[in-house]
Amino acid sequence: MIGIFDSGIGGLTVAKQIIKKLPRYQIIYFGDTARVPYGNKSKETIKKYALQDSKFLLKQGAKIIVIACHTVSAVAANSLRRKFPDIPIFDVIRTGLIKASRVTKRNKIGVIGTRATIASAAHENYLKKLDKDLKIYTQACPLIVPFVEENWINRPEALKIIREYLKPLKKQGIDTLVLACTHYPLAKNAIQKIIGKRINIIDPAEEVAKEVDLFLKQHPVIEERLVQRKANKFFVSDAPQQFEELSKKILGKKIKVKQVNID
């Protein structure tokens, strides 16, 4: 199984791309809806939750893990890799940034994410390594996640807040914007309308799916361990019904979601 986890519903935007790109493999998804959001929590807490999420997926039979959460990717990916050295662990930061560095024309890239993601400076550090000439402008947007989780993202209140968040990035003249939170693709239309249609918006989920695909082609021994052609499994730590309703909008079909206690 391909294990995928997030603090909540947002990681389904990554699961969707993986299901699309690699439809024959069974996936197992865990959304930590009892403890979302992770983005306002301390590094120690995020690392602890990420470890519990990963252990749950591995116990269920996951052979590789995709961290479908930028907050965890920024803060805890390396500690997870140290903890599980034999498990391939993919994060959502690297490949999206490579794409951003390729498409930018003016070398001005905006990155929006949760407080923890932006405070970690993971994106700045990586982009600087890719190309010293790139200019990066980051902005924490902590209120977008609850609007997405509540399915309120197109309400005027949400649009007003998004406009405020994007104002400084617009002022800097960015030409590329990285959605460094897996909830944000669900607000992509609103973000595009506000930032302007000429700005490239990068959703790292597609890039991660391509990375996993390539990895499996290059590592047949691991590929063989994945279960094929079996129904995907979805778990949350709270409110499965609300998750089922929202997931229909993201995945385009109804899924069965089970509640589990993982701590």
Ligand code: DGL
């Ligand atoms: N999906 C998470 C991320 O990509 C954001 C939600 C949260 O704060 O937990 O960072």
